[in-house]
Amino acid sequence: MxxxxxxxxxxxxxxxxxxxxxxxxxxxxxxxxxxxxxxxxxxxxxxxxxxxxxxxxxxxxxxxxxxxxxxxxxxxxxxxxxxxxxxxxxxxxxxxxxxxxxxxxxxxxxxxxxxxxxxxxxxxxxxxxxxxxxxxxxxxxxxxxxxxxxxxxxxxxxxxxxxxxxxxxxxxxNGVYRPMPAEQPGSLLKQRGKFERVIGTVASIGKTKSTTYLNFGTDWKSDFTVRIGKAVLAANPEFARTLDTLKSKTVVVRGWIERRNGPLIDVADVSQIEIIDGKEDVPAPAGVSAVTVPNDAQPASVPVDPDGAQKLRPDPTEGADPGAVNL
CATH class of the missing domain: 2.40.50.90 (OB fold (Dihydrolipoamide Acetyltransferase, E2P))
Incomplete structure (x- = not known):
């Protein structure tokens, strides 16, 4: 086309x-x-x-x-x-x-x-x-x-x-870009305002009328938490119906570290959550199917012309400059 x-x-x-x-x-x-x-x-x-x-x-x-x-x-x-x-x-x-x-x-x-x-x-x-x-x-x-x-x-x-x-x-x-452990909330808070991948086991799942929380510890006031708004669940009903199965699963969550009591990542799309199958850096991104590459294809090429990028991240941290992800 x-x-x-x-x-x-x-x-x-x-x-x-x-x-x-x-x-x-x-x-x-x-x-x-x-x-x-x-x-x-x-x-x-x-x-x-x-x-x-x-x-x-x-x-x-x-x-x-x-x-x-x-x-x-x-x-x-x-x-x-x-x-x-x-x-x-x-x-x-x-x-x-x-x-x-x-x-x-x-x-x-x-x-x-x-x-x-x-x-x-x-x-x-x-x-x-x-x-x-x-x-x-x-x-x-x-x-x-x-x-x-x-x-x-x-x-x-x-x-x-x-x-x-x-x-x-x-x-x-580079070790700087390896996932940070969810069980070290103090270290995560030091990364406030930065984009990180955080790995940990979901300890419990809490729900309110407007929000679902994935808790990675027993103290929500200090432990790492993932917040999923009702709009995300409404847009992904299949995910919402099976959300409880994430309990006790090891996951990697990506996003910007915020401070809401303890460290928190706000999930705006289910693709921010990956389940790990035992080998940390070989997870399948949520919703990505496995595709085999033809012998003559390059991993990052697009063979034909396209004939599509979609409320933006929370307000930037103090001192953020135009070069940061400050949309």
Missing amino acids: GWGSGVGNIAGLAGLVALASAALPAIADDKLPAPCVLEPGPVRTVARVLDGETLVLDDGSGVRLIGALAPRARDAGAQAGAWPPETQAMQTLSNLVLGKRIKLAFGGRQKDRYGRFLAQVFLEANGRSEWVQGTMLAAGQARAYGVPESFACVRELLAHEAEARRKRLGLWS
């Missing part, structure tokens, strides 16, 4: 290796969400690369690679510009897109508070359309994430990331 034909889907983000692990019990293969659908946007040339996820185009507009969170020095408390994963991600992105024509595509909110596009980005090269977020994730140069209004393509994003984790590529070879 041609780029100018309105909309099309990228179910063919097929460069996803088969992942042998357990998915959330709520989602069967025959009930997976619809493929990612994107609206085509402008076609421009990349004039500058500001960091591992931010571009400036030849018309002066800025672009954030929504869904691919680049490593930053603050992840490790390092000095700006002196954190190897950060500089490597920027170099990888520069090598990939600088001076080249790209296509933008949208699936939700199109701009952030700074006026930058929030877009999926595709690079035209050698007669093929390459998904830039997929390439960065598959190379271990970014972490997959979503925020309300920007969860389009999240399952494809997670699957590309999972391949890099499996191979321990890029940032995944």
Whole structure:
């Protein structure tokens, strides 16, 4: 389907290796969400690369690679510009897109508070359309994430990331990016305002009229908790019906650490929760089916043009700058 034909889907983000692990019990293969659908946007040339996820185009507009969170020095408390994963991600992105024509595509909110596009980005090269977020994730140069209004393509994003984790590529070879243990709430609170993956066993599940809580300890005033709003459950009824089965399961939850009594992650999409089958870094992202890669496919390529990214994360922490995930 041609780029100018309105909309099309990228179910063919097929460069996803088969992942042998357990998915959330709520989602069967025959009930997976619809493929990612994107609206085509402008076609421009990349004039500058500001960091591992931010571009400036030849018309002066800025672009954030929504869904691919680049490593930053603050992840490790390092000095700006002196954190190897950060500089490597920027170099990888520069090598990939600088001076080249790209296509933008949208699936939700199109701009952030700074006026930058929030877009999926595709690079035209050698007669093929390459998904830039997929390439960065598959190379271990970014972490997959979503925020309300920007969860389009999240399952494809997670699957590309999972391949890099499996191979321990890029940032995944660095201990800073391993999951933090849920049983250490004091350490988690020190990461307040940062994006983390937290691993732990669900001790109990609490419910109110508006919210469900996954508790990872016996003291909700100090232990790590995951909050799932009723809107998320309403949008995922199968998941909601089997939510109680998560008790005693080991899971990895991704998101920004907040302080609500103890440390908390707010789940805005079920893709933020992964069940572990005994090998920590080989989990199947919630709702991602296993897909076998054809012999001639590359893990992060998009073979055809797309013809879809979707209330954003909580207010940024004090002192957050435009380079942080501050949408």
